[in-house]
Each structure stands twice: as C-alpha cells, then as structure tokens.
Amino acid sequence: MFPLQELPLIIQALYALPFGLIIGSFLNVVIYRVPRGESVAFPGSHCGACGTPIKAYDNIPLLSYVLLRGRCRACQAKISWVYPMVELWTGLGFFAVAYTRGITGQGIAEMLFVVVMIVLVMIDYRHQLLPNVITYPAFLGVIIFTAFQLGEPGPSSLTPLFTLSLSLKFWIGLGLLLIAAVAFYGVDLLDNALFGKYLEISDEEEEEDPLLSGIDEDRLLRQHNRVIYTTMVLGVVAAVVWGVFVFLRLRSAAADSVWVVASIEAIFRTCLGALVGGGVIWLLRAIYFYTRGFGGMGLGDVKMMAIIGGLLGWQSALLVLIIGSVLGSLTGLFLIWFGGSDKGMKTRLPFGVSLGLAALIALFYGQPIIAWYVSRLTP
Ligand SMILES: [Zn+2]
Numbered sequence: 001m002f003p004l005q006e007l008p009l010i011i012q013a014l015y016a017l018p019f020g021l022i023i024g025s026f027l028n029v030v031i032y033r034v035p036r037g038e039s040v041a042f043p044g045s046h047c048g049a050c051g052t053p054i055k056a057y058d059n060i061p062l063l064s065y066v067l068l069r070g071r072c073r074a075c076q077a078k079i080s081w082v083y084p085m086v087e088l089w090t091g092l093g094f095f096a097v098a099y100t101r102g103i104t105g106q107g108i109a110e111m112l113f114v115v116v117m118i119v120l121v122m123i124d125y126r127h128q129l130l131p132n133v134i135t136y137p138a139f140l141g142v143i144i145f146t147a148f149q150l151g152e153p154g155p156s157s158l159t160p161l162f163t164l165s166l167s168l169k170f171w172i173g174l175g176l177l178l179i180a181a182v183a184f185y186g187v188d189l190l191d192n193a194l195f196g197k198y199l200e201i202s203d204e205e206e207e208e209d210p211l212l213s214g215i216d217e218d219r220l221l222r223q224h225n226r227v228i229y230t231t232m233v234l235g236v237v238a239a240v241v242w243g244v245f246v247f248l249r250l251r252s253a254a255a256d257s258v259w260v261v262a263s264i265e266a267i268f269r270t271c272l273g274a275l276v277g278g279g280v281i282w283l284l285r286a287i288y289f290y291t292r293g294f295g296g297m298g299l300g301d302v303k304m305m306a307i308i309g310g311l312l313g314w315q316s317a318l319l320v321l322i323i324g325s326v327l328g329s330l331t332g333l334f335l336i337w338f339g340g341s342d343k344g345m346k347t348r349l350p351f352g353v354s355l356g357l358a359a360l361i362a363l364f365y366g367q368p369i370i371a372w373y374v375s376r377l378t379p
Contacts, residue, residue, distance in 0.1 A: 004103050013099035016111070020094025021061035023115060024087035031086065031122040034131055035212060037220035049077030061087040082122070090118055096364060106151035110363060112141060113311055117356040120304055124352030127211060130300025133224050135307065136184050136231040139274070142310040143180050143235065146270040147173075147242045149263050166257055170250065173264035174243045176271050181235025184303055185228065187278070191285075191299050198289045270310045277309025277317035278302045301351050308359045316366040323358035324351070 004012060030040050045054040052074040058064050065084040072079060093114035101107035116138045124130050145151060164172070246260050281302045288296035309317030328351050362369075 009099050009102055012103050013095045016094040016098035016103060017091050020091035020111070021087050023094070024090030024118075025059065025061045025083075027090055027115065027119055027122075028083050028086050030119055031126070034119075034133060035123055035127050035129060036215055037223050047072040047074060047077065050075035061091070086118060086122060090115065093118070093360070100364065104152070109141075109145050109151050109311070113363065114360065116141075116307065117359050120300075121353050121356035124300070124350045124356070128298075128350050130298065130304055130352045131224065132184070132188075132300075132303075133227045135300060135303040136228050138307050139184060139303065139310065140181070140231050140235050140238070142270060142274075142307055143177065143267075144238050146266045146310070147177055147238070147263060149259065149266060166250065166260070169261065169264045170243075170246060173246075173267045174239060176267050177239035177242055178236060180267075180271060180274070181239050182232050183274070183306070185232060187282070187299065187302060191282075191302075194286065195289045198293060269313060273309035273312065273314045273317050274306040275309070276314040277320070278306035280318075280321055281305045297351055301355060304352050304355055308355065308362075312359070312362055312366060315370045316362045319366055319369060320355060320358040320362045323361055324355040327354035327357055 004015065007015075026040075029045060033040050043053070045059060046052060047054065049072060052072065055073075058068065058073055062084050065079060068079070070079050070081065071077065094111050097107050097110045097114060101110060116134065119134055120130050123134070242263075246263065250257065250260060281297050285297040285299070285302065305317060305321070308320050312320070331350075331354060
C-alpha cells in the first residue's frame with residue numbers, strides 16, 4: 001500500500017521512532033489534562049510552576065529535557081522526569097511495533113494500543129483512575145479496526161458458529177457489533193445495580209485526590225458524559241455502516257464472502273477476547289464486594305481488560321491477567337511494606353498500571369509464550 005512498507009523493517013522502525021517521541025510529548029499533555037477536564041489542544045504547553053508558555057525549541061522530545069538539564073528556562077523549576085520517560089517509552093514502543101510488524105494497518109493499530117496503554121498506566125498511577133473518556137473511545141477503535149479488517153486477517157478459529165449459513169453469520173456479526181457499541185454502558189449500569197450499595201459506603205471513606213483539588217466536578221462529569229454518548233452513537237453508526245456494506249457486498253458478488261467471513265470471525269474473536277478479559281476482572285470485583293464489602297478492582301480495570309482482550313485475543317487476555325496479577329501483587333506487597341498500617345489493603349490498588357505493563361509485554365512476547373505453552377500441552 002505505502003512504499004514505506006517496501007523498506008527493511010529496521011528502516012521503518014527508525015521512521016517510527018521520532019513519531020513516537022513526538023506523540024509521547026503530546027501524551028504528556030493528555031495525561032496531565034484529561035483527569036482535570038482541560039482541553040488537550042488549547043492553550044499550548046506552559047510551565048507548571050510559573051505558567052510561562054514553552055517555546056517550540058524548548059519542546060523537543062527528550063532533547064530539550066537534557067539541554068535544559070530538567071529545569072524550566074524561565075523560573076528554573078524542576079521538570080518531572082516522568083515527561084521524558086513517557087516520550088522515551090512511546091518512542092521505543094513505536095520503534096518496537098514497526099520493527100516487528102512494519103508500518104502496516106496492524107502495526108498502526110498496535111501503535112495506538114501502545115498509546116492507550118501508556119496513557120491509562122500513567123493516569124492510573126497518578127490518580128487511581130482509568131477515565132471513561134479514554135476507555136470508551138479506545139474500545140470503539142478496537143471494534144472498528146476488527147470489523148472493517150484494517151489489520152492482517154487473523155487465523156481461522158473454526159468455531160462451531162462458522163458451520164452456520166452465511167446470512168445467519170452476518171446477522172450474528174451485526175448483532176455482536178451493536179452490542180459491543182453499547183457494552184461499556186451496559187457494564188456501567190449493571191455494575192451500579194449490583195454493587196452500587198457498596199460504592200456508596202466506600203465513597204464516604206474516600207479522600208479527595210489532592211492532585212485534582214479545585215476542579216469543577218459537575219462540568220467534568222458533563223464533559224465526560226458527552227464523550228461517552230458520542231462514542232456510543234458512533235459505535236452504533238459504525239455497526240450499521242458495516243451491516244449495509246457487508247449486505248451489499250454479499251448481494252453483489254459471492255466471491256466477497258471470504259472477506260465477509262474473515263470480518264465476522266474477527267468480530268467474534270474480538271468479542272470473545274473482550275468478554276474473557278473483562279469478565280474475569282468483573283468476577284473478581286464481585287467476589288471482593290460480596291466477601292469483603294469493598295472494592296479491590298475498579299470498573300476501569302474491567303474496561304481496560306476488555307480493550308486488551310479485544311485487540312490481543314482471549315489467550316493473551318489470560319496471559320495479561322497472570323502477568324498483571326504477579327506485577328500487582330509485587331506492587332501491593334511493596335505498598336504494604338513501605339506504606340505501613342493496613343491502609344494499603346483498603347485503598348484501591350492502581351491495578352491498571354500492572355495490567356498496562358503486562359499488556360505491553362503480551363503485545364511483544366504473547367504469541368511466543370502462548371505457542372510455547374500450547375506446544376507443552378500437545379505432545
Ligand atoms: Zn517555569
């Protein structure tokens with residue numbers, strides 16, 4: 001498609017690296033402003049301490065931090081090392097994806113996946129929060145990517161579903177897409193119905209996030225709701241567009257059915273992955289509430305795992321849960337050890353941090369690990 005894809009992978013990766021660094025620089029803005037309900041576009045970057053706008057030549061990813069020795073040019077306030085870290089991390093993520101996948105449809109989707117994971121990890125780390133304004137659109141992106149076959153066609157899973165007639169498969173695919181478009185909202189409603197009473201109790205105990213003091217919460221909520229509803233409308237529109245598109249293709253030429261079957265299979269795989277990933281966490285959340293009366297996992301973790309399972313498949317989702325639990329336990333022990341008292345047990349662990357890191361491991365090493373595991377099972 002692009003002449004870029006003809007180039008050796010290492011060259012493609014070297015092209016992707018600076019893009020990753022620049023996008024990482026933008027992610028710093030997203031990570032800082034989204035929890036505060038501020039626009040990510042306006043105003044331009046400014047120093048957090050003195051408010052001086054940052055000049056373009058002082059806003060070069062990594063390089064500016066090194067040249068300024070980590071201090072604001074105007075007021076000499078220290079700039080957090082987190083900023084260059086996010087830039088470097090995004091740059092290396094893009095490099096690694098381009099080196100393994102090339103700059104293909106699949107590669108670009110995986111770069112966006114890296115972006116979403118980094119943003120969720122950082123916001124969860126800072127605020128113990130996985131915002132709906134990120135998770136809803138990210139899941140929509142996974143659905144559209146899958147349904148419209150923008151990546152490489154996946155392996156045929158030959159599930160019993162696919163012995164059905166093509167028209168029945170089509171209607172099932174369309175139904176799954178429509179459900180997926182509003183699934184997160186359903187999760188929100190059902191979760192509130194099931195665990196709302198526990199949440200009211202823990203809300204009273206919860207302290208205000210000192211990083212977010214002085215924020216107009218009503219405005220933030222309205223703004224977030226707008227994004228949620230827009231995302232759902234777009235999801236339904238995408239499902240209908242897919243339905244019309246596939247319906248017309250099926251009527252005009254039977255040869256297209258290969259594409260259609262691949263697309264429906266992909267939708268099925270994505271929904272299964274999202275269900276397995278999100279379902280396990282949701283079940284753990286239910287067990288926590290019913291046995292202990294307070295939340296262990298947040299609802300954001302459920303949605304995050306649905307995104308991970310949706311893009312990487314159900315086997316990788318299980319792998320992410322295992323790796324994420326190990327990382328999470330280590331973090332938890334660390335907090336109890338150094339945090340003192342039992343407070344560490346009661347506050348919600350930023351599990352999204354562990355899940356995001358595990359997802360990035362699974363993105364690059366998931367297939368070899370799963371292949372190794374399967375080879376151990378089959379003599
Ligand atoms: Zn300053």
